[in-house]
Amino acid sequence: MKVYTEKNKIIDAIAELKSQKLSIGMVPTMGALHQGHLQLVIKALEDNEVVVVSVFVNPTQFDNKDDLEKYPRTLDDDVELLKTVSKDAIIVYAPSVDDIYEGNTVSETFDFDGLEFEMEGRFRHGHFDGVGTIVKRFFDIVKPHNAYFGEKDFQQLQIIKKLVEKQHIPVNVIGCKIHRETSGLAMSSRNTRLKPEHKLAAPFIYKILKTAKTHFGTKSANKVTEWVENQFKNHDVLELEYFSIADTGTLKPVKRKSNNKTYRAFIAVYAGDIRLIDNIALN
Numbered sequence: 001m002k003v004y005t006e007k008n009k010i011i012d013a014i015a016e017l018k019s020q021k022l023s024i025g026m027v028p029t030m031g032a033l034h035q036g037h038l039q040l041v042i043k044a045l046e047d048n049e050v051v052v053v054s055v056f057v058n059p060t061q062f063d064n065k066d067d068l069e070k071y072p073r074t075l076d077d078d079v080e081l082l083k084t085v086s087k088d089a090i091i092v093y094a095p096s097v098d099d100i101y102e103g104n105t106v107s108e109t110f111d112f113d114g115l116e117f118e119m120e121g122r123f124r125h126g127h128f129d130g131v132g133t134i135v136k137r138f139f140d141i142v143k144p145h146n147a148y149f150g151e152k153d154f155q156q157l158q159i160i161k162k163l164v165e166k167q168h169i170p171v172n173v174i175g176c177k178i179h180r181e182t183s184g185l186a187m188s189s190r191n192t193r194l195k196p197e198h199k200l201a202a203p204f205i206y207k208i209l210k211t212a213k214t215h216f217g218t219k220s221a222n223k224v225t226e227w228v229e230n231q232f233k234n235h236d237v238l239e240l241e242y243f244s245i246a247d248t249g250t251l252k253p254v255k256r257k258s259n260n261k262t263y264r265a266f267i268a269v270y271a272g273d274i275r276l277i278d279n280i281a282l283n
Helices: 007-019 035-047 065-070 075-083 097-101 127-142 151-167 189-193 196-201 204-216 221-233
Strands: 002-004 024-029 050-055 090-093 146-150 172-176 238-247 263-271 274-281
Touching (some): 002 007, 007 127, 024 127, 035 050, 035 075, 075 090, 146 151, 151 172, 151 263, 196 263, 204 221, 204 274, 221 238, 221 263
Parallel strands (some): 024 050
16 A cells, blocks of 8 residues: 655655546545545545545644644554555645644635534634645545545535635535444544543434434424534533534524425534534434
8 A cells, every 4th residue: 555645755656647638536634544534545545546635634624733633643553444445546745734734734714604613613713724724635635536525514614615616626526325334333543532422422422412312303493403512511420512403504593494305414512622523314
C-alpha cells in the first residue's frame, strides 16, 4: 500500500492513474479509523478502481485546542486496517500541516447559504470554514471523481455538497449511511476515549432518537423536542447540548410539519468531556 506524505508526489501519482483512464474515489478522514470508515472505503472501491484515503487531523476545524491535542493519531494502525480491505487499490495520503497549509494555518471564509449557522455551527465557531478549507484543498490536490462521507456528520455532508456546487468543483459527493456499534452507538473515533461508564451510557442517545422518530409521527416538532430534553434532564452521566428537528435541505428547525418535506433529528451530547453527535431520518 502506497502512503504519500507530500502533495506534489500524490499529485504526480494521481495524474499517472488518470492517464490510464482509472476512476478515482476519495474518503477524507482524520484517522483513528474504525469499521464506519471501512464501510465508506468499501463503497468507494465498489464505484472506483482506485481510492485515496486521506488521514489528516485538520487544525482549522477545531474550536477547542484541547480536543485537537487529544484527538487520536494512529497512522500505522490505520494503514494496517486499510490493508484488510485492499492492499493494491487504496492509496493513503497522510500529509503534515505544513504540506497542506504551507505555514499559513488559517481557514478560508465560506458562504454556505446559511447551512453553517445551524446546529453545529451555533456551538463550534468557525468549524465549517475549517471543514470547507480542508475539503476544498483535498479536492484540488486529489481531484477525485467521487468522494464519500458518512451521514453521521449529516450537516457536514450537506455543507460539502454546497461547497462543490458553489465553487464549481467537478466531484460527485456521495453520502453513506451511519455505521453503528452493536449497542446502537454511532461509530466515531472519539468513542475510543470514552470512559467505561460513559461507553455504557452512550447507547441511550440512539435509543432516544428512535423513540423521537416514533413520536414525530403523531406529535409536533416542539413536543418531541420537549420530550427529548426532559429525558436528559435527570440523566446521571450524559448531558444534552442540543436536539433539533430540521428540514434536510435547509437544516433550519421545523416550525410546522409539511408532507412535501423531509426531516431529520439531530443531537449532540456530552459524555464526560467527549462530545458525541448523531442523527436519524424522520420520514
